[in-house]
Amino acid sequence: GQQLNQSPQSMFIQEGEDVSMNCTSSSIFNTWLWYKQEPGEGPVLLIALYKAGELTSNGRLTAQFGITRKDSFLNISASIPSDVGIYFCAPSGGTSYGKLTFGQGTILTVHP
Amino acid sequence: NAGVTQTPKFQVLKTGQSMTLQCAQDMNHEYMSWYRQDPGMGLRLIHYSVGAGITDQGEVPNGYNVSRSTTEDFPLRLLSAAPSQTSVYFCASSRRPGGQPQHFGDGTRLSIL
Numbered sequence: 001g002q003q004l005n006q007s008p009q010s011m012f013i014q015e016g017e018d019v020s021m022n023c024t025s026s027s028i029f030n031t032w033l034w035y036k037q038e039p040g041e042g043p044v045l046l047i048a049l050y051k052a053g054e055l056t057s058n059g060r061l062t063a064q065f066g067i068t069r070k071d072s073f074l075n076i077s078a079s080i081p082s083d084v085g086i087y088f089c090a091p092s093g094g095t096s097y098g099k100l101t102f103g104q105g106t107i108l109t110v111h112p
Numbered sequence: 113n114a115g116v117t118q119t120p121k122f123q124v125l126k127t128g129q130s131m132t133l134q135c136a137q138d139m140n141h142e143y144m145s146w147y148r149q150d151p152g153m154g155l156r157l158i159h160y161s162v163g164a165g166i167t168d169q170g171e172v173p174n175g176y177n178v179s180r181s182t183t184e185d186f187p188l189r190l191l192s193a194a195p196s197q198t199s200v201y202f203c204a205s206s207r208r209p210g211g212q213p214q215h216f217g218d219g220t221r222l223s224i225l
Contacts, residue, residue, distance in 0.1 A: 103154055
């Protein structure tokens with residue numbers, strides 16, 4: 001089966017620092033989605049990537065769909081305390097058409 | 113805007129009991145799915161449906177049943193609860209499958225004693 005690895009598992013940073021996390025897979029995907037989950041809530045979509053090589057920004061967030069279609073990264077610039085949460089990559093397409101596969105998540109803690 | 117509504121929010125069961133987790137969406141989405149979330153394992157797909165009357169198994173379907181009699185509702189049934197089913201359960205929906213962003217409910221926290 002396909003393997004999906006998200007790293008790092010957790011990050012402890014100071015407010016104002018930049019953050020980078022990534023996901024790599026053994027399989028090719030047609031879509032990469034990035035979600036954020038806050039305590040007691042369901043995941044909320046941050047960025048959607050639909051094309052290999054695509055670089056997309058949403059405010060302080062930037063994500064890229066790897067050219068090989070097997071990886072993606074998410075960057076957060078100038079972190080703030082409300083960035084705290086769990087970030088998940090969720091690729092879809094290829095042989096897993098119709099289903100989302102979630103990475104293990106990156107737990108982000110921001111110290112004021 | 114209700115979006116995806118899950119009930120109940122919390123539930124405690126004894127081993128062997130049965131229950132149904134409810135999920136409803138008001139966005140006329142064709143695709144609905146159920147996930148379970150356990151610490152350090154992300155979200156794992158239990159069952160999904162691409163439309164009314166059509167369901168299929170996900171990654172971890174054992175111990176769970178689903179049905180999709182209407183577009184709006186997608187209940188998840190535990191026929192005989194086991195402690196291994198203690199988890200947080202999320203329902204999600206999207207306009208269609210194939211990588212469309214899914215909208216999630218706020219989850220049901222289930223404990224099996």
